[in-house]
Amino acid sequence: MTALFWLIPLALLLGLTGLIAFFWSVRDGQFDDPKGDSSRILTDDDHPIVDD
Amino acid sequence: MDKVTPDRAADVEGCPSGLQDTPIRETDPFGADLALDDFVTVKNDLASIDLIVQGAHCGGCLAKIERGIGELNGVRTVRMNLSTMRLHVEWTQSALSVQAIVQCLSDLGYGAAPYEINVAQSQSETDLRRLLKAVAVAGFAATNVMLLSIAVWSGGGEMTESTRTAFHWISALIALPAVTYAGQPFFRSAWGALKNRQTNMDVPISLAVLLACGLSLYETVNGNPDTYFDAAVMLLFLLLIGRYLDAKLRHKTGEAAQRLAAMQSTSATRILPDGRLETIPTRRVSPGDTLLIPAGQRIPVDAEIISGSSEIDTQLATGETLPVLKNPSDIIYSGMVNLTNPLTVTAISAETDSFLAEISNLVQAGEQSKSRFVKIADKAAQAYVPIVHTLAIATFIGWLLFGAPLRQASLNAIAVLIITCPCALGLAVPAVQIVASGRLFAKGVLLKSGDALERLAEIKSVIFDKTGTLTQGKFQLDNKADISAADLQFAGALSAQSRHPIAKSLHIYAGPLTAIDVTETPGVGLTGLIDGQTVKFGARESIADNGLSTQSWLQREGKKPVMFAFSDALRPEAKSTIDRISALGLSSQILSGDTQASVEAVASILGLDHAQGGVSPKGKLEILTALNADGKLPLMVGDGLNDAPALANAHASASLATASDISRSAADIILADDSLSGLPDAIMIARHAKRRVIQNLGAAILYNFIAVPLAVFGFVNPLVAALAMSGSSMIVTLNALRPMKT
Numbered sequence: 087m088t089a090l091f092w093l094i095p096l097a098l099l100l101g102l103t104g105l106i107a108f109f110w111s112v113r114d115g116q117f118d119d120p121k122g123d124s125s126r127i128l129t130d131d132d133h134p135i136v137d138d
Numbered sequence: 139m140d141k142v143t144p145d146r147a148a149d150v151e152g153c154p155s156g157l158q159d160t161p162i163r164e165t166d167p168f169g170a171d172l173a174l175d176d177f178v179t180v181k182n183d184l185a186s187i188d189l190i191v192q193g194a195h196c197g198g199c200l201a202k203i204e205r206g207i208g209e210l211n212g213v214r215t216v217r218m219n220l221s222t223m224r225l226h227v228e229w230t231q232s233a234l235s236v237q238a239i240v241q242c243l244s245d246l247g248y249g250a251a252p253y254e255i256n257v258a259q260s261q262s263e264t265d266l267r268r269l270l271k272a273v274a275v276a277g278f279a280a281t282n283v284m285l286l287s288i289a290v291w292s293g294g295g296e297m298t299e300s301t302r303t304a305f306h307w308i309s310a311l312i313a314l315p316a317v318t319y320a321g322q323p324f325f326r327s328a329w330g331a332l333k334n335r336q337t338n339m340d341v342p343i344s345l346a347v348l349l350a351c352g353l354s355l356y357e358t359v360n361g362n363p364d365t366y367f368d369a370a371v372m373l374l375f376l377l378l379i380g381r382y383l384d385a386k387l388r389h390k391t392g393e394a395a396q397r398l399a400a401m402q403s404t405s406a407t408r409i410l411p412d413g414r415l416e417t418i419p420t421r422r423v424s425p426g427d428t429l430l431i432p433a434g435q436r437i438p439v440d441a442e443i444i445s446g447s448s449e450i451d452t453q454l455a456t457g458e459t460l461p462v463l464k465n466p467s468d469i470i471y472s473g474m475v476n477l478t479n480p481l482t483v484t485a486i487s488a489e490t491d492s493f494l495a496e497i498s499n500l501v502q503a504g505e506q507s508k509s510r511f512v513k514i515a516d517k518a519a520q521a522y523v524p525i526v527h528t529l530a531i532a533t534f535i536g537w538l539l540f541g542a543p544l545r546q547a548s549l550n551a552i553a554v555l556i557i558t559c560p561c562a563l564g565l566a567v568p569a570v571q572i573v574a575s576g577r578l579f580a581k582g583v584l585l586k587s588g589d590a591l592e593r594l595a596e597i598k599s600v601i602f603d604k605t606g607t608l609t610q611g612k613f614q615l616d617n618k619a620d621i622s623a624a625d626l627q628f629a630g631a632l633s634a635q636s637r638h639p640i641a642k643s644l645h646i647y648a649g650p651l652t653a654i655d656v657t658e659t660p661g662v663g664l665t666g667l668i669d670g671q672t673v674k675f676g677a678r679e680s681i682a683d684n685g686l687s688t689q690s691w692l693q694r695e696g697k698k699p700v701m702f703a704f705s706d707a708l709r710p711e712a713k714s715t716i717d718r719i720s721a722l723g724l725s726s727q728i729l730s731g732d733t734q735a736s737v738e739a740v741a742s743i744l745g746l747d748h749a750q751g752g753v754s755p756k757g758k759l760e761i762l763t764a765l766n767a768d769g770k771l772p773l774m775v776g777d778g779l780n781d782a783p784a785l786a787n788a789h790a791s792a793s794l795a796t797a798s799d800i801s802r803s804a805a806d807i808i809l810a811d812d813s814l815s816g817l818p819d820a821i822m823i824a825r826h827a828k829r830r831v832i833q834n835l836g837a838a839i840l841y842n843f844i845a846v847p848l849a850v851f852g853f854v855n856p857l858v859a860a861l862a863m864s865g866s867s868m869i870v871t872l873n874a875l876r877p878m879k880t
Contacts, residue, residue, distance in 0.1 A: 097282070098282060102278070108274045112271055117270065119219040122219055125196060
């Protein structure tokens with residue numbers, strides 16, 4: 087039974103962490119442009135390495 | 139939004155944005171001196187602006203714009219949002235002007251307009267975010283409380299009372315803050331309704347959630363076995379999903395409407411008394427101003443011509459296919475396009491009372507009358523709410539009369555409220571509408587709102603505009619086979635310098651030849667020098683207008699004139715679309731601003747009995763209103779400015795991707811791949827969706843028939859409530875997702 091005293095708060099804490107992460111991502115604008123983000127991954131913005 | 143037709147895709151690489159017939163900067167020239175500075179916010183030399191970008195559709199555009207603007211000297215951040223078409227740029231103010239940014243966008247091939255933050259729209263954006271967060275909170279609470287509740291239920295008698303009470307306390311600790319946060323959208327709306335002495339669906343929802351929580355807290359404090367925390371938060375979770383889907387659909391619509399409004403704001407060139415020119419926004423033009431309208435520009439306000447003659451494209455304004463010649467002292471109206479020569483005019487109206495504004499007012503009036511349409515869900519709610527509340531009160535009084543203690547009576551009454559809480563109703567409609575709008579999208583049809591889908595399912599007849607809707611709205615060469623390749627090239631090279639719709643259709647034949655010294659005489663034709671020969675094209679003395687086809691002549695020096703025949707061809711899918719619509723049991727007719735002869739020519743090809751030509755925008759509106767009143771609920775399909783009032787007032791309306799901005803914003807659905815063939819599909823999907831909504835409402839009613847007696851007679855415990863609620867929500871969602879036969 088004592089396991090519950092650890093596990094329930096732990097489970098809640100993990101869930102809460104996920105919730106906070108989600109809030110952060112909404113505030114950060116990660117859900118603002120699903121269409122753009124899905125195509126942004128395809129843009130090749132690497133530049134060739136140039137030796138000075 | 140625009141899809142590329144295969145043959146055009148072949149000759150242009152990359153994105154459809156470069157495919158517009160006229161470059162955006164020609165029709166909406168955001169000149170270097172337009173008042174863009176009003177929209178720039180500056181803070182410590184860091185300037186920023188939000189622009190709406192026209193013509194950006196894909197990842198390629200996004201990369202092109204971000205790279206292009208990013209390379210400008212002084213730009214610090216550039217972020218393009220493809221979902222809202224908004225571009226956010228931040229730059230060092232001293233290093234760069236906002237005009238340079240707009241110019242760069244224009245050079246890349248995109249149009250830009252400043253984005254004015256609209257209060258309603260930014261409010262809806264905040265609401266949408268808040269709803270999304272509420273969904274997350276309710277989801278978190280629902281899963282965790284359910285975890286604890288399942289332990290209590292499955293523990294049965296084995297769990298000690300102290301453990302059970304501890305579990306209930308933890309549940310309360312999770313559920314109460316979650317309900318306080320996530321329940322707000324419902325509480326606020328319910329309170330708003332009650333304050334106005336009305337009820338809506340949110341009243342029983344709020345009541346059920348609050349009472350369930352209050353009761354559960356009371357039971358927890360007293361160490362009793364049953365609590366309803368899980369039911370309360372799960373209810374919120376499911377309902378919030380429905381609410382979020384609904385809000386998202388509406389937000390998208392508002393966004394699109396605002397984008398169109400922003401793109402409409404154009405500029406005008408004013409001639410000052412000392413002869414200087416200045417570019418001003420159209421809204422600052424006042425009657426009496428002298429304006430210069432260059433060839434190719436849209437006419438900003440109604441005006442009287444002072445000097446110059448030019449052919450005017452009135453297609454969007456009146457539906458006439460052929461340009462009209464206008465001379466000094468003729469009146470031209472806003473929304474028409476000046477084709478051939480620059481004109482000096484006197485403005486006779488301001489933007490707010492111009493022809494275009496009059497059309498917008500009619501459109502707005504139509505939209506208001508449409509908002510009186512009562513949605514199925516609201517009808518259901520109006521019947522549902524009083525019944526549920528009466529039942530709960532009856533249960534409470536009934537148990538008291540039979541001698542039950544107060545606690546048991548209120549427990550059962552609350553169980554009735556929880557179990558009848560319109561969870562399935564809340565999901566039944568938005569789930570179907572979201573699925574249907576996804577299906578429509580796959581068919582190239584954009585749906586503007588959920589109730590548009592309901593109205594589309596009810597239509598009894600279809601009314602088509604002619605020019606640009608049934609026909610392609612642009613001329614095609616009919617007798618190409620009879621013309622030699624050389625003649626074709628000469629005609630092409632000469633017409634390459636003209637914006638006349640007939641000349642435009644020959645642009646593709648230009649080849650390597652170039653014409654010099656080209657003069658365009660309005661109403662007569664083109665003359666120019668090619669390879670040292672004088673070439674004339676037009677020569678309208680033998681013009682024959684027999685409805686559809688129009689003839690022009692090409693005369694090369696020392697050769698016999700060659701006849702070119704043109705017509706505004708029907709869309710290839712027009713006939714099959716009309717056949718499919720009549721197979722759906724709907725009658726079709728044509729209502730056009732073009733001449734009766736050309737309308738009848740089209741009608742006879744398509745096999746339509748009813749065709750009316752020469753109808754003014756107001757006339758269209760009157761006919762539509764009469765049909766609405768007769769119960770012959772029409773679906774209006776149109777593309778021009780002159781169709782916009784009819785589109786806004788028809789029971790349901792459709793517009794094409796290439797239509798005028800105002801028609802697109804007035805229409806309920808947009809055929810985004812610019813083909814009519816999506817129309818019968820859309821009607822079919824709307825009818826299927828309506829059937830699904832009714833099935834779902836039926837399922838919800840059936841569920842209540844079974845569950846309510848259980849609750850009234852006190853057989854409902856938390857487990858039954860949870861199962862019944864999630865079960866009914868699952869059923870309606872799955873029914874919405876079930877494939878449709880289309």
